[in-house]
Amino acid sequence: MAWTDERIEQLKTLWGQGMTASQIAEALGGVSRNAVIGKAHRLGLEARPSPVRANEVPTVAPVETRSDGPVEAPPFVTAPDPTPEPPTIEARAEAPRPAPRPAAPAPAPAPAAAAEPAASATAPAAPPQPVMRSVGPGGFVRQSPGEQQPPSQPAPPRRMVPARPSADMAGKTSLLELNDKICKWPLGHPGEPDFHFCGQQVNPGFPYCVEHCGLAYQAQLPRRDRRPPPPLPFGGPRVR
DNA sequence: CCCTGATTCGC
DNA sequence: GCGAATCAGG
Numbered sequence: 001m002a003w004t005d006e007r008i009e010q011l012k013t014l015w016g017q018g019m020t021a022s023q024i025a026e027a028l029g030g031v032s033r034n035a036v037i038g039k040a041h042r043l044g045l046e047a048r049p050s051p052v053r054a055n056e057v058p059t060v061a062p063v064e065t066r067s068d069g070p071v072e073a074p075p076f077v078t079a080p081d082p083t084p085e086p087p088t089i090e091a092r093a094e095a096p097r098p099a100p101r102p103a104a105p106a107p108a109p110a111p112a113a114a115a116e117p118a119a120s121a122t123a124p125a126a127p128p129q130p131v132m133r134s135v136g137p138g139g140f141v142r143q144s145p146g147e148q149q150p151p152s153q154p155a156p157p158r159r160m161v162p163a164r165p166s167a168d169m170a171g172k173t174s175l176l177e178l179n180d181k182i183c184k185w186p187l188g189h190p191g192e193p194d195f196h197f198c199g200q201q202v203n204p205g206f207p208y209c210v211e212h213c214g215l216a217y218q219a220q221l222p223r224r225d226r227r228p229p230p231p232l233p234f235g236g237p238r239v240r
Numbered sequence: 241c242c243c244t245g246a247t248t249c250g251c
Numbered sequence: 252g253c254g255a256a257t258c259a260g261g
Contacts, residue, residue: 003253021245035254037245042252048245 001030003039011036013207015045017216172196183209185216 001007007028014024021036028036172194183198184207200209208216 020243022243032254033245034256038247038254039252041246 008039008043011039012043012045013216015040015048018048172199180207183207183212185209185212 003011010028011024014027015036019027021033021040025031025033025036031039181202183200183202185198186195187198188195198209198212200211202208203210203213206213206216
């Protein structure tokens with residue numbers, strides 16, 4: 001399958017959200033995990049913590065670290081690491097690391113569960129999970145050190161709307177109407193009559209409105225705890 | 241074994 | 252540019 005602009009866009013988004021290559025491959029369909037990784041690299045997407053990379057040649061001289069195997073040593077090695085010995089953590093901190101690995105946007109409207117924060121609602125008794133703090137890439141959920149609430153839970157929608165108020169039934173936001181100022185959160189499935197985009201005003205710097213940013217960028221859950229099937233925009237992947 | 245991402249290299 | 256094969260760590 002070809003890498004259309006749409007698919008590339010999805011790849012970027014999902015990759016940015018911390019989805020694994022396998023998950024992305026499954027979500028996109030028609031591509032392998034390797035294809036996703038390969039494409040991500042060619043796109044220059046940020047590398048993510050990989051198991052295979054800790055190994056580094058400490059000295060300037062090319063040193064073959066592999067100790068066994070009938071592997072012929074390469075005649076030369078290209079550019080040994082320019083920063084071999086960061087004396088401090090500094091270098092690490094600088095590294096482009098998508099700090100929190102957000103993942104799994106939950107497209108399906110989950111009406112219940114959400115508490116109503118409006119009115120006099122103070123912070124619910126005890127946020128039991130201080131650790132789970134999602135900070136959108138780019139710092140989309142900024143909170144003062146003083147007042148911090150666990151934003152892991154996507155902002156509870158004021159109310160559940162299928163897409164947008166009645167007016168939009170007449171004019172849903174179509175692909176052609178997308179621009180960088182309106183939310184590109186897809187609703188429904190491409191190709192179907194009611195497929196359209198959120199169309200709200202974007203959260204500046206993000207492709208989605210604030211509400212959908214809350215869905216798109218969430219703290220990564222332990223893999224055990226996220227079994228809900230493919231968690232994606234566009235109402236979830238098609239079941240073939 | 242499983243998983244992961246990175247890299248290589250023939251196409 | 253693409254992605255299977257391969258590598259290598261968890």
